[in-house]
Amino acid sequence: MKCFLTILLFALVSCATPSSSEDSIKISIDVHELPSIGLAISTTDYDIQLVNFDSNKHGEYVIHNMDAAYITLHNGFSERKRIYAKQGDHIHLTFDGKSMKESLEITGDHPRITEYLSRQKTTPYNRNIYSLQFPEFESVLKEKIIENSRLLDSCENTLKNESEKFIKLERARIKYSFAPALLNYPKVHGGEDLEKIRDDYYTTIKNWIEEDKDYLNLNEYRTFVALACATLASQEGKNTTTYYEKILEQMYYLDQNFKQEDVKQGFISLWANEYVQNNGIKQIDELNKFTQEKLTDNKLLSRYEQIYDSWARIAPGNKAIDFHAQDSTGKEFSLKDFKNQYVCLYIWQNVYPCMVEFSHLKKLIPLLEEKNIQWINLSIEPKPDEWKKAIRNQDIQIGKHFFLKNEKEFLKNYHYNSETMYQFILITPDGKIVESHLPKASSGKLEKYLTEQI
The missing domain is CATH 3.40.30.10 (Glutaredoxin)
Known part of the structure; x- marks a missing residue:
């Protein structure tokens, strides 16, 4: 129930607005009967938005600022469907709200990729692998990635005809869905002091990070890089206790150690936007100064400033917004x-x-x-x-x-x-x-x- 409440309440403040621009992904939906709980759409684990339907049972949803996206359709709690779309796509869905699984019809998507995603099931690793010594642990983790990539391997030639970029992203998605296990190793292993494997451990984490702008659209990649940067930044043993301090450490580490400027820009924008959006602008002078200096991409800087200004609008002393x-x-x-x-x-x-x-x-x-x-x-x-x-x-x-x-x-x-x-x-x-x-x-x-x- 809590999950749905979060979906519903988030939707009240974040529903997408329709657009016909070629730099966005548009989804239009027509239902025979409205979903009893509601149809929600997500591109990440935390950004879940409810679709509003008009009197004709028609709804629209637009994804901005993403070249490509894995999109999950949520028909209440019981049904989920995953599809893939790229910039410029216009996907149309029709279904009966009672049962999306039995009645869903999709046009404008990438049918072979949609079919692949419906068949792809993740086989998780056994937590017993944490008892292994670190080199063997990493080897078993890589074997698990190979195992979960077999369906993709078998479909690769067919999927290439629809999108070679999808194959690249899907390989990265599978890899980075397992990568957080590396970061958990010192916490779960328990049988080996981190100091004994310190150099190998931190070197391994660095080696798992690929700097690729295309991967910025992957939730799994963004999650791992954020956690990895925080872990690598902590090597110096600084006593960072607040979320704000940890975000700053991530940013400084990224700026000093990443080589690809477009990847650096993407993560600085992502982290700064998320922090300000969720926490406001009180006592963030250091973060704001760093972001203003480092974001040289005018589009990304403008997006950050819009979020900052929206909080400045409700700073103490300003005129209250009427209800x-x-x-x-x-x-x-x-x-x-x-x-x-x-x-x-x-x-x-x-x-x-x-x-x-x-x-x-x-x-x-x-x-x-x-x-x-x-x-x-x-x-x-x-x-x-x-x-x-x-x-x-x-x-x-x-x-x-x-x-x-x-x-x-x-x-x-x-x-x-x-x-x-x-x-x-x-x-x-x-x-x-x-x-x-x-x-x-x-x-x-x-x-x-x-x-x-x-």
Whole structure:
């Protein structure tokens, strides 16, 4: 259930917008019956987006900034289908939402590759290999890669007719799906001190890294290189404790040791964008300076600056973004209806982590009255009837309950994080942002923050 909630909530803020550009991959979908849970599409393990269907049961999804992509279709929890597409492709899907497996028809794809991907099943390694000495461990890991490449070997001549690049990417995908095992060896092995194999271990990790711009589209490659750079950077024994410090170490190692400039540019852009997108721009002067200096590709630099500026837009002191919502009777409300008092917005959904917060929030009622803070609960529950049912619960009676309308742009502008499922925003009486991401009530820090700041 948590997986689907993450998919759904992420979709609220990240749905792709249609485009006919030849530098993108376009997917259009027509269904006979809408999927009961929803159709989601992913190109990585963490970027999963829900497709919106119109009244004609038609949906569109566009992938930007990728030359080629492995695309996974998720029909709820039960069905998955993997396809491959390259820049300029327009793929059309038709199926019955009840059963994608039985009814899916695809046009515009690469049918031989789609067939291959449906047959390709990964045979994992046995964890007993960690008991081996390191040289033998690496040999067994390479044998496992060869074993998992046999289907590709047998289909290579046929697949070449559709895309030689796919064969290159698929070999790398298989290799790098096993590569993280190398990084886990010191943690799992237990029978050999890392100092005894130190030189061989770090040299082996370096040798497994191939600098190839084409591989930047592979989730498996990006994951391994990020972890490998962090591991190799740690050789000096620096005491990096925060995620921010580790990202900086990765970047510095990459800059000093990688030779291919386009690969360096790609990873610096990727890491900087992901960090800022997920964590904001507080206390990132060093990361920002490094990124601004090293990103010489104007397109990549522009993309980074857009993400940075979107966070600067909601920095403390800026004008708050208005909301449009309605109460259970359908009456419309916006931020302008609550002038001359502090306003605290609670973005929530009818799920357990959000409901837990209410039990802690109710303890703040005396403080809210003392500080003249108007508490407003903005629900993003997908089903309005479920929201109306939930707000009858006496345990969540604090402030005013509204149902957020046109929530996608609002959530996107406020950098709502679907993984936490909730967000607290404090606004001044004259409509300025005090803080867009307050600590959660259950941490005990929200009460302290409100007491000290107001």
